Amino acid sequence: MAQNIYDDRVFFAGYTTLPRSVRGLDGAPEWPAVRAQLPDLAGKSVLDLGCGFGWFARWARAQGAAHVLGLDLSENMIGRARLNTHDAGIEYRIADLERVEFPPSSVDLAYSSLALHYIEDFERLVRSVYHALRPGGRFVFTIEHPIYMASRKPGWRTDQEGRKTWPVDAYALEGPRKTNWFADGVIKYHRRIGTTLNMLIGVGLEIRHVEEFAPTPDQIAAMRDLAEELERPMMLIVAAQR
């Protein structure tokens, strides 16, 4: 079973303060880039893997999606999502993405935001998603970028000229990485970009887009802290198609 850090009281209290928790999709700087990879949702069936508070589910319905199924391991998240949603076209379910299976050829878009780096058996999940997708259906997801995750001691370093650099080490050593983020001992799974993409290709998906998110000049002007995202990528956006 996947680690359920979102039901840790301290973690959850911290997580709810993030801009993306408070403001939803518009609080996430990568959202415009992710949105550009989404198909037209009118009348479509949507699956949200790691749905959190349901921000995406509600947005997808506002775009005309016929049905959205949001899955999350966290009772906290699902509880909050249900509280915030009044829509019979959206269903939320507590589910472990390490084990979940879906009805075949039932989904037009499988979406996931910053959840799949918590999954140890990514290949199993990808195979499940492949079978869940209808032919032509899309799988669009974001994960933490492996450059961001690889190091034994991730975090900015300052070089002799006072410039920030990000350390990469252990890049080829895939597997768990324990970090402290709102709570101690949060476990993420590092995979190289190649490994992630080859698993998608291996199950039969076609890679349509790979983006290492970087903020636009306008975004940096509005939020100066985002400039450091030009130095090293924090997020990877992938779009694949059955």
Add this chain to the structure above:
Amino acid sequence: MAQNIYDDRVFFAGYTTLPRSVRGLDGAPEWPAVRAQLPDLAGKSVLDLGCGFGWFARWARAQGAAHVLGLDLSENMIGRARLNTHDAGIEYRIADLERVEFPPSSVDLAYSSLALHYIEDFERLVRSVYHALRPGGRFVFTIEHPIYMASRKPGWRTDQEGRKTWPVDAYALEGPRKTNWFADGVIKYHRRIGTTLNMLIGVGLEIRHVEEFAPTPDQIAAMRDLAEELERPMMLIVAAQR
């Protein structure tokens, strides 16, 4: 026109001492991984972009390729390749990969080893390769990994615990990187993995494999220095298909 560093006397003298220059394909640790991406070459037409001394061209013919065209900007390289080759099925030509065009649908395999990071207009070249390929034809290439190239000051750092890390900065700032490698002022072009892959997808190629080369345990046992390649990837292997 691309920088012609291989015709710099000092650079060339240094380059010829590399294991891959002396021993050919078997002197390159990534070769088994690259070879695994190559199609059966019997009767096929092969294009080698940045053919160097012609090691790959001769190997391809030994595998039964009907014809190999090797291109390189460097007179030094082409001269040496011709000296070492006695085979009417191999043709070497001096050519600038920034400008070269090919006959349409004439090639079964376009191959390139560690040359395309010297190319500024990668998209133009990729479009040329796409049109040169027959349907089903493959484009298999290696380039320096963007993790290796991105930093303003690439090179190992040692952290407080004495562990080696590799700095990443300026990752989203694509463009020229000036380095000193056998000669001063060697110009390479940094592109993110996403940019490289999206250019392939954009012209109509399908991504078949993406590999961030890491040595095997056997390779490390035979050559201890290779262990550092587990810390950060130096090379990216890509296979795409028309």
